[in-house]
Amino acid sequence: MKSMAVNAINKKLTMDEIVAQAWVFFLAGSETTSNTLGYGSYELALNPHIQDRLYDEVMSSVDSEGEISYDELAKLPLLDAVISETLRLYPSVVRLDRKAKVDYKLADTGITIEKGKCVEIPVYAIHHSEEYYENAHQFDPDRFMPQNRHKLVAYTYLPFGAGPHNCIGMRFALMEVKLAFVHIIQRFRFVRTEQTSVPLEYRKAVPFLSATSVVVGIQKR
């Protein structure tokens, strides 16, 4: 333990490692966040009653200039629920993988994952499973409201992964998406148009969830 700590302190990043980190931050941090905003706007356009509730929540928390503090932003339950439900239906990373570093026995299942073997975790399938989510294909942010959150089954909601390698940008991403919605919702209404595909169609065999087209109309309030 001691030698690991000393190494971590003494280690300096090489130029290649700095470039690799910067690249991952751009790759992991931009499409994921903009997709969440896109799919969230799409669901709000299809569910005007939820959009109205969100508008009321936002308007009751912004100041006279339409600004909101960091603390206030973190407190809005419906905004948080809308984004959580968007990430459940549209997880940017549709499956996660892990490689076993040692032989690992899975409790009393009789299964041992051998060292070097890869395990795939089908996030999209879990998020759309009726076993864990009633009316799994329906956009229902109320599942994530504080009074219902206790009903969620552990490890069945994985938009940011789990464990030591989960998304390092999660808090930043959530704040970014929340702030964007607060500012957009105040001024505009998302609406369904003739070009809005329902349901969406997806590109196949790509690592990120990728709809062929997400068209949402915008009306000035």
Ligand code: HEM
């Ligand atoms: C809504 C937005 C985002 C989503 C849905 C998302 C999702 C994910 C997922 C599923 C993983 C893999 C976690 C695992 O294997 O357990 C991941 C990893 C990662 N994400 Fe994000 N991410 C988002 C935004 C961001 C942002 C804004 C940044 C950085 C500015 C970021 C940086 C990273 C990095 C560096 C990793 C690799 C972590 C590691 O391997 O230790 N992500 N993200």
